[in-house]
Amino acid sequence: MYETTYHRPGSVAEAASLFSSTGDAAYFSGGHTLLPTMKARLAAPANLIDLRNIPDLKGIQASGDSVTIGAATTHAEVAASNDVAGAIAPLAALAGSIGDPAVRHVGTMGGSVANNDPAADYPAAVLALAGTVHTNKREIAADDYFTGLFSTALEEGEIVTKVAFKVPETSGYAKFRNPASRYPMAGVFVAKHKDGSVRVAVTGAGNDGVFRWNAAEEALSGNFSADALKGLSVDASGIMSDIHGSAPYRAHLVGVMAGRAVANLGTLTMD
Amino acid sequence: MANVTITVNGKSESREVEDRTLLVHFLRDHLGLTGTHVGCDTSQCGACVVHMDGIAVKSCTVLAAAADGAEVVTIEGLADGDELHPMQAAFREHHGLQCGFCTPGMIMTAVDMVQRHGGNLDEKTVRHELEGNYCRCTGYHNIVKAILDASGKMGGVQQAAE
């Protein structure tokens, strides 16, 4: 890892002003993506601006309509939250399925959503639960937020402060994990919202990262059951192909995971 | 350079270190506490697990500067003088180690696991929660046995203390 200078601001405003005054800087939350990247010398920010001790970025609030999670809230805190489990059980279970216990103690929701790894779990929940990403400048709807592999609508220096997830009528998440890395090779979050709309978000499989599977949404809108998905398959041309699995294999997995998510509403189903 | 003060195994330790110093190197190179191991350096293997403010973390993926002000417990801080911690004693009793390289991280992970689940651990949970700790020798069976045994004993200790 190259040399760097560590900063610990006490507020969002101070963090943003450090970012612009120091020039070459990166925000640092759990560091569980950024530090491995820096060790591999794939990133070498001259300044690290630690967000984890900023009180405004922490905590969980639940109302009847939404669950709002501060960016610096750890995966373990989300997994252990009765408020999250009570309102959107699969979201708590999703957080509790990321990495391993030590990773969950440090990694944060905001870091995951800012990073938008094509195999990360959280983006599927943000998109299916019609999330709103709050930043220090504006609010961004999930549909406008994820813009491709490791890319988001965030501008240079913009800070994710919290994400508000819409409480659905019901939802479910199923993923098939890569046996080595344990990241999803296909993860599907299905949500039926209180206004009757259905959203199906797919992570781990898309060439451009997380995406909504419109054909499945239409099928489920008429008949919200696993039967409605039978025979449906996602177009393999937009699906990732690598040593772990070909595009047709992953495309097939997406269909299977969607079926499992609908068959096991209110839960997380793995492997 | 960063001035870092961390309470390690109950003792306040201050050092001036490079900002990029990892917590594991602070412990090993600056404090000479070499019980905490580096197996992979890529956040996978768990040989470097220590407790920071009461929870298990991979110290190869925490900056020492970010741990400034924290309380850290390492494998060296578990025993009470000559008396092994119940988890250490159980690893010895059940042959939960062969070469011993993974053992400090296994034990710190295991103690954290029991602290979170109390005496309610079952084999499935133990195996699942060992996801981030690799052992290349034992095949895990005896590690799981040791954790289950110690979890009963530690649960008893905690209750007696209340």
Ligand SMILES: Cc1cc2nc3c(=O)[nH]c(=O)nc-3n(C[C@H](O)[C@H](O)[C@H](O)COP(=O)(O)OP(=O)(O)OC[C@H]3O[C@@H](n4cnc5c(N)ncnc54)[C@H](O)[C@@H]3O)c2cc1C
């Ligand atoms: C062994 C291991 C296994 C893992 N397994 C999984 C898994 O199964 N599923 C999964 O989804 N993830 C997994 N992860 C990733 C983990 O969830 C990370 O914690 C997460 O992706 C990033 O969160 P962080 O807080 O660590 O972010 P950091 O590493 O601190 O930051 C990540 C990126 O986001 C930026 N950033 C951070 N916070 C903000 C903010 N508030 N506003 C703007 N930008 C910000 C940083 O500048 C950086 O570019 C794993 C990681 C490890 C090490």
Ligand code: FES
């Ligand atoms: S050395 Fe830290 S996880 Fe392997």
Ligand code: FES
């Ligand atoms: S005892 Fe050798 S790696 Fe676990």
